[in-house]
Amino acid sequence: MKKIAIIAEGFGGSTTSLIESFLKNGYQIDFYHIARRNNYSGSYETFDYTCTSRVGELKRIESFDFKGLRRFKDFAHKELFSMYHMIALSIKTKGIKQIFNPISKFFCKKLVNQIISKNYDFINVIGQSWTTAYISKQLHDRRMNIAHSLHEVCSNHLEGNKLDPVCVFLINEKIKINVFSEKSACDLTKLSPQKGLQYSIIPFSLFTGYLEYKDIVIPELFGVEDYILFYGFLKEYKGLDVLYKASQHLNKKIVIAGGGYVHVLDDMKKDNRFIVINRWLQNAEISTLIRHCHVVVCPYYSSSQTGITQTVFCFNKPIIATRVPAFITSIDNQKTGILVDIGDDKQLTNAINQTFTDKSLYDLMCKNIKKIKERKDDLWKKIVIMYVNEYLK
Template sequence: MKIALVGPTYPFRGGISHYTTLLYRHLRRRHAVDFFAFSRQYPRWLFPGTTDRDTSGAALREPGSQPVLDSLNPLSWFKVARMIAAGDYDVLIIPWWVAFWAPQFWTIARWTRRFSGTRVLFLCHNVVAHETSPLSAALTRSVLRQGDCFLVHSGTDEQNLQAIRPQAPVRRCFHPTYDVFDADMPQADDLRRQLGLSGRVLLFFGFVREYKGLKVLLQALPEVAAKMDVTLLVVGEFWKDKQDYLDEIARLGLSERVMIIDRYIPNEEVNAYFSSADLVVQPYLSATGSGVVQTAFGFGKPVVATRVGSLPEVISDGQTGYLVPPADPGALAAAILRFFEEERGAAFSAQILAEKERFSWDHLVAAIEELARSEP
């Protein structure tokens, strides 16, 4: 097939950029792919982190992308749309995750459908954004109505999409595992010494936002700390309300038990943080999918998470991790304690390796191929 792909890649950072880059890498092994990448992503006032640029020394790159889509320049939207419409592609793949991209993607998808025979496939990371509004919901509906077919990563997203496009072809496929963060340094032992870590180590990784449930994990930690030597590593940028979390740590008497690394972690350091951890914890209050789980699985690390979104579909309860109800500190503490008291680490890691194939990029590429050939 001849495929057009739109989305972020280096020099932009983050999970969607990594995902789209790896998708491009795996698609082009079997198909002719043109990657229409971003030249500018978010305006500075809209991005709460330090920068949306990837400062990694070992940045994830794939040659051949064309940085032509400027989020703030409508002329570039039409330029990309015309290039795709004129390119005689079998399918156009557009990632969907947040309503900011509604005008740009609506323009490209609408033009493509009107002026070519190319099928438009939306790859939905989130059908409905984590923190939504009536306006963003309306924008989402208007954009997704321009799609011919859809790929989702969770049952929740499949239901949300069918409410918008009940007759459209939809395929659900697991979020593939991220297994590219294998830089040699710093190593886990070096990081443990550098940070002064001892005992068991829990890892909460990624941007800190309210829906990710860090406060629930903090509330669960005293019960765990009462029974064992444990440290919680909170690794990732705080987008807002950091003082609220610091106040909660102080109120719970956890200053010696919680270590915060408040910054975006470059690719070459991801290995060290995951390798240093005994257990990854994702106490989400709501979710659709999670790239952090797939990063953890890429390192063979078990995960304790909540029963929200696709997490119950990805984590095999009692085999590759544990699942607990959301917003329940007691249940979260019990699962963490059970993991360590029953010494489940080696068995869970072995099972993660055994299940690796079901999270392969080949499955995702096959699902895209099936959708591209499905009946309109």
């Protein structure tokens, strides 16, 4: 039986679903979960657990009786799955906090030594930070079979003209990179400072961890149902200004949910068409919000890949999104959602209204999404096969 280590900082939705599929397809997995600090809420993307530890301490998770992790209980009982938690100080490349880098690197080397001692057949490091990049370099220097997965390769995907420094570092160190979309691969090859770039394109599918979460009461909703939903961390590139213009011609409640700030948010808070939940969302809140909405909207100006589609489709809900790479590759227009032109508030208005007035279209989209959800294990199995063909042959 092949044994794999997955080391990840963030991106729990795609990572834990990948782990689940590897396990279902006969592989043994050790999951090393890296956090920046103790998370006293106990909530990470698609899974919860409470674990407090000292900086640099590698702590084994003994119980999987937590939402989002219960899917791993049987595998852990059969000694096919183990999970470890570590608080890692960030490695800095500038500023006064660089004085802590020797401590950070010391703990990373301890982790690397433990990983090497276990003789894994393949190691996948997932993360955008210098900490994860340093771990990858240490493993690569010790001749481990490793790939580093990046969710974004550009410093600013809206501009798309410069690679992220961590990405450049991995390229210069000749560490093989995995990206999750053709758009990221295109940016990577176009902007790479090196020829003979080593990379793979292996996507992800549905974020199955959210399915373990039942409904909870969200006070801000006041019992509202069948609303238009925008959720996620609020950033200017996500086109909330376009949604606000579109709202002038809509007569349904619009829920804006997530932490962060954009300039149009102040206007939305004053507008009774909107319900604004401006805070970080826990997993149960995300599941509840999607389950009770009518449609999810993503009027983005730019995006190379996204977890929105893979989350929303778990709940059989269609998405209205702009024609950016993240959505034109994951949404089948008029079949699992509706695609509109970037920045076009009139098209957005018409598409939203169509989901309420054209019941046959709405039902068709929901039905098609349900079929995708029913095939989630097969879709993830194909992804596992791609990893095996690339890294385990």
